[in-house]
Amino acid sequence: MKWNKQYEYPKSMRTSIEGKRHYEITGExxxxxxxxxxxxxxxxxxxxxxxxxxxxxxxxAARITDQAAARGTAMHNILEGYILGQNHLDLTxxxxxxxxxxxxxxxxxxxxxxxxxxxxxxxxxPGLYAGATDVVGVYxxxxxxxxxxxxxxxxxxxxxxxxxxxxxxxxxxxxxxxxTHIDQGVILMCSKDNYFQKFMVNGLEFNHYKHKxxxxxxxxxxxxxxxxxxxxxxxxxxx
Numbered sequence: 001m002k003w004n005k006q007y008e009y010p011k012s013m014r015t016s017i018e019g020k021r022h023y024e025i026t027g028e029x030x031x032x033x034x035x036x037x038x039x040x041x042x043x044x045x046x047x048x049x050x051x052x053x054x055x056x057x058x059x060x061a062a063r064i065t066d067q068a069a070a071r072g073t074a075m076h077n078i079l080e081g082y083i084l085g086q087n088h089l090d091l092t093x094x095x096x097x098x099x100x101x102x103x104x105x106x107x108x109x110x111x112x113x114x115x116x117x118x119x120x121x122x123x124x125x126p127g128l129y130a131g132a133t134d135v136v137g138v139y140x141x142x143x144x145x146x147x148x149x150x151x152x153x154x155x156x157x158x159x160x161x162x163x164x165x166x167x168x169x170x171x172x173x174x175x176x177x178x179x180t181h182i183d184q185g186v187i188l189m190c191s192k193d194n195y196f197q198k199f200m201v202n203g204l205e206f207n208h209y210k211h212k213x214x215x216x217x218x219x220x221x222x223x224x225x226x227x228x229x230x231x232x233x234x235x236x237x238x239x
Contacts, residue, residue: 001083001113004137007178009121012130023122023130030124031220033131033169033213037162039223040216064152067094071192072150074098075105076120076134079148082106083119083135098150101190105148108196109188113146114138123173128217133170142184142202145170149189157199161209163187164201165216168209185209 013024014032020039021032031039053061074090075098081088082102090098115138124130135146145167167185174180184202191197201209 001110001116001137003116005117007117007136009118010124012122012124012132023124025122025124025130026126028124028127030128030130033129033166036129036169036213036216036220037165040219068150068152070094071098071101075102075150075190076148078102079105079110079134080120082110083116097192100194101150101192104190104194104196105188109186109198112140114141123170123177125169125173125176129169129173131166131170131173133167136170136174136182139184139186140200143180143182144184144186145174145182146186146188149187151189151191153193154191154195154197155189160187160199163199164206164209165213167201168206169213171206172210172213183207 010025015022015024015029017029020035022029022035023032024030056064071094074092074095078088078090078099079102090096113135117136119135120132121136122130122132123136133145134148137144137146139146147163147167149163164185164187167187171182171185174182183206184200185206187197187199189197189199
């Protein structure tokens, strides 16, 4: 892969507003992509998560979630170091597990990453939302957003719609701010048992997720404005 640092990505600060992640960028406090997705979850998905927590127990559910988050962070740090040409060593048991997972993604997924514009960059759509993505660049010959994911067990494509919505949100933000034409999202995933999966979305399917995320943005601000009262001015939608 080669680096092509053609864009200047903004510095940002993450903050929590009423328990929800926001990014402070150029004087704006913008809700994160994950905040919007969480706030607009379907009742069915909320019920599914509640049922899982009830089935395994609240304490066990918290442990599983925390371990997965820590493993994911360790794996991301290793992959970021690889892309930047830096070694990242973590000798803890969790770190060694994450290292093996990262190697699977490097060997089976990053071989098709031809050009890197940015790694661990903050992207934002002015007035609407912000977030951080793992890689922006050219993957299999197409301008792409690439995200790394860890999982406790392999996933089916129909289970990861929120991941595709994230990729679509980041692509729209990048295209709007930098005038690019990103039309592909890539998920490179590895399970804790070292099973690698690659999921790609592009073309008309990717456009579908872009429109679906914009509807979620609209729903989010409509609900937020109801909560804040009639004096709140709603954010506009992109054209």
